[in-house]
Amino acid sequence: MAHPEQSRTAVGAMLPGDHACLAYDHPAERDAIMTAFVWDGLRAGDAVLYLAEAGPDTAKRRLRAVFGADDRIEVLPACGDPRAAVRSALRRGYAGVRLTVEASAAPRGRPGTARFAAFEDAVDRLVGAHRPRVTALCQYDLRWFDAGRLPALEERHGARVRADDVFDDGVLTIAPLFAPPGLRLSGVLDASTLPALVAALRDLDEGAAHLCLDLSRLDFCDLEGVRGLVEANRSTAVLDRQIILRATPGCVELMLRVSGWRDSPGIVLEATG
Amino acid sequence: MIGFSAEPPARPVADHTAAPAPGEGADVLVHQALVYRTRRELELTAVPYLRAGCRGGEAVVVVAAPEVTAFLGGRLGAETASHVEFLDAGGWFGGPMHALATCFDRTRADWWPRGRVRLLTEPVWTGRTALEVREWKRHEAILNVAFAGTPTAIMCLYDASALPGHVVADASRTHPELAGPDGSVPSAHFTDPADFYDECNTVPLSQPPAAAACKAFSTGELPALRDFLAAEAGRLGLPGDRSLPFVLAVNEVATNIIREGGGRGALWVWAEDGELLCDVSDPGRVLTDRFLGYAPPHGRRRHEAAMWAVRRLCHIVEIRTGVDGTRLRMHVKL
Numbered sequence: 001m002a003h004p005e006q007s008r009t010a011v012g013a014m015l016p017g018d019h020a021c022l023a024y025d026h027p028a029e030r031d032a033i034m035t036a037f038v039w040d041g042l043r044a045g046d047a048v049l050y051l052a053e054a055g056p057d058t059a060k061r062r063l064r065a066v067f068g069a070d071d072r073i074e075v076l077p078a079c080g081d082p083r084a085a086v087r088s089a090l091r092r093g094y095a096g097v098r099l100t101v102e103a104s105a106a107p108r109g110r111p112g113t114a115r116f117a118a119f120e121d122a123v124d125r126l127v128g129a130h131r132p133r134v135t136a137l138c139q140y141d142l143r144w145f146d147a148g149r150l151p152a153l154e155e156r157h158g159a160r161v162r163a164d165d166v167f168d169d170g171v172l173t174i175a176p177l178f179a180p181p182g183l184r185l186s187g188v189l190d191a192s193t194l195p196a197l198v199a200a201l202r203d204l205d206e207g208a209a210h211l212c213l214d215l216s217r218l219d220f221c222d223l224e225g226v227r228g229l230v231e232a233n234r235s236t237a238v239l240d241r242q243i244i245l246r247a248t249p250g251c252v253e254l255m256l257r258v259s260g261w262r263d264s265p266g267i268v269l270e271a272t273g
Numbered sequence: 274m275i276g277f278s279a280e281p282p283a284r285p286v287a288d289h290t291a292a293p294a295p296g297e298g299a300d301v302l303v304h305q306a307l308v309y310r311t312r313r314e315l316e317l318t319a320v321p322y323l324r325a326g327c328r329g330g331e332a333v334v335v336v337a338a339p340e341v342t343a344f345l346g347g348r349l350g351a352e353t354a355s356h357v358e359f360l361d362a363g364g365w366f367g368g369p370m371h372a373l374a375t376c377f378d379r380t381r382a383d384w385w386p387r388g389r390v391r392l393l394t395e396p397v398w399t400g401r402t403a404l405e406v407r408e409w410k411r412h413e414a415i416l417n418v419a420f421a422g423t424p425t426a427i428m429c430l431y432d433a434s435a436l437p438g439h440v441v442a443d444a445s446r447t448h449p450e451l452a453g454p455d456g457s458v459p460s461a462h463f464t465d466p467a468d469f470y471d472e473c474n475t476v477p478l479s480q481p482p483a484a485a486a487c488k489a490f491s492t493g494e495l496p497a498l499r500d501f502l503a504a505e506a507g508r509l510g511l512p513g514d515r516s517l518p519f520v521l522a523v524n525e526v527a528t529n530i531i532r533e534g535g536g537r538g539a540l541w542v543w544a545e546d547g548e549l550l551c552d553v554s555d556p557g558r559v560l561t562d563r564f565l566g567y568a569p570p571h572g573r574r575r576h577e578a579a580m581w582a583v584r585r586l587c588h589i590v591e592i593r594t595g596v597d598g599t600r601l602r603m604h605v606k607l
Contacts (some may be wrong), residue, residue: 008281041560110425171496188496190495190528191528191532220496220499222520222521222524223525223527223579223582224528224575230337250344250517251517251521253520253580254523254586258374258581258582258585258586259578259581260377260378260569260570261570
């Protein structure tokens with residue numbers, strides 16, 4: 001599903017007192033954003049309150065796997081009222097509370113329903129009552145409702161968030177992709193920014209069989225950049241991994257042709273149009 | 274696979290005087306000139322050459338003007354001609370680098386997989402500028418190196434009744450063998466391709482005109498340089514859809530100067546005789562130009578890969594290097 005990226009804020013750019021919406025269509029995307037949200041809170045001296053939908057145990061296990069046993073993180077069932085837990089954390093002297101809620105499915109109602117509105121209003125009031133000490137992130141699994149309901153979802157939140165960029169030096173921006181897994185490159189890929197791409201490829205999760213490099217926002221790419229793209233498999237341990245080049249701009253097409261690297265093994269140019 | 278390198282080749286260039294007849298050797302390049310004056314002389318040598326290739330199951334390709342193609346097709350007979358791929362010389366000989374790259378692409382994709390390839394080509398010399406004539410002669414010399422050690426036979430046709438004397442004379446310097454009805458003989462005037470290449474570089478580059486747009490560049494200034502190039506190319510009449518190859522080519526040269534050359538340079542852009550020209554000077558480096566950019570990229574030879582791409586993106590690229598540094602001139606047809 002295509003996201004209007006421009007209207008989304010990087011999770012790392014959220015401010016204390018924000019009430020934001022995390023609409024995702026892949027669990028890896030949710031995990032990346034939620035994890036960044038929690039880390040940022042812990043670093044700022046906040047307590048973290050996690051309202052889990054399907055019973056707290058699954059969420060507890062998942063959080064422990066990432067953050068270890070950390071008593072600053074509290075997991076509650078999503079059907080409960082978080083107000084008491086928030087007040088308690090603030091009384092205990094935490095700088096603030098990071099509240100994140102699994103709000104996707106049936107118990108909360110779908111966007112547009114009265115139960116949904118009541119729930120989001122309650123979160124909004126809670127954030128407003130302690131602003132800026134409470135920051136909230138509501139997780140919505142887009143697979144549960146159609147894209148037509150997105151406006152109703154956004155309306156209830158101050159912002160929509162996306163995962164943090166992997167790299168951004170003002171010349172090249174590298175953003176993570178989740179479904180399919182990969183990277184989106186924006187700006188200029190050349191000899192000076194290529195090391196960032198190489199590093200980002202090295203840091204990618206090796207769990208994915210194949211990798212998508214979305215080049216739709218690449219403004220310029222020189223021969224060194226094209227070499228970096230066709231050598232994207234250099235650092236992987238994944239056997240027979242395919243690199244799918246998506247929406248290749250004219251400069252990449254041209255350089256692939258004149259360099260003779262178009263037929264490099266493991267490189268697939270996704271057909272356009 | 275290709276015994277080509279901008280450095281001295283790993284294996285010695287084949288001893289052409291001892292080269293077997295076409296079809297007999299395995300990975301041996303045979304590069305012959307057939308100088309003819311009449312259709313009869315052409316037929317007596319070219320037709321047996323093509324027939325032998327067809328008999329041997331080789332990929333047989335003729336690159337010639339339509340009337341030569343029609344003539345040879347008629348002499349071969351329909352059955353034999355059906356095994357020959359006829360290509361139009363007009364498209365093939367668009368530019369020397371274009372021809373070299375096309376030949377590499379086709380041999381690797383289509384012809385070598387079938388075994389040996391046997392080409393009969395008639396290069397186009399009419400309507401060429403003095404520079405183009407020189408670069409086409411250079412092209413003939415480069416073929417000896419570019420396809421050395423590959424299962425390739427190339428017979429190049431030279432019509433002595435129509436071509437300028439210097440073109441025919443240089444054919445015997447760029448081809449190790451001269452073909453005739455009684456077989457081929459070593460060319461007594463054959464010149465080492467590296468020497469011929471250097472000879473082509475002895476003609477100095479003219480100064481850019483005073484009106485040429487000039488811009489200096491160094492680290493961090495490539496984005497601005499690209500904007501400048503695109504604007505100048507448009508102003509000088511290069512159609513928008515052909516701006517990108519030009520900008521990419523100059524950008525590669527400038528990148529190389531910044532990263533591996535003197536670190537800073539200057540360029541001049543102007544239009545002249547239906548061409549867009551760009552001179553790039555690298556005052557800080559003396560470059561070794563041994564067939565630089567005439568080998569397809571392989572391995573991690575950054576600069577050579579870049580120069581191959583630059584040559585492919587342009588019509589003709591000239592390189593002059595000396596104690597004062599290096600100057601590259603890129604020609605793009607308007």
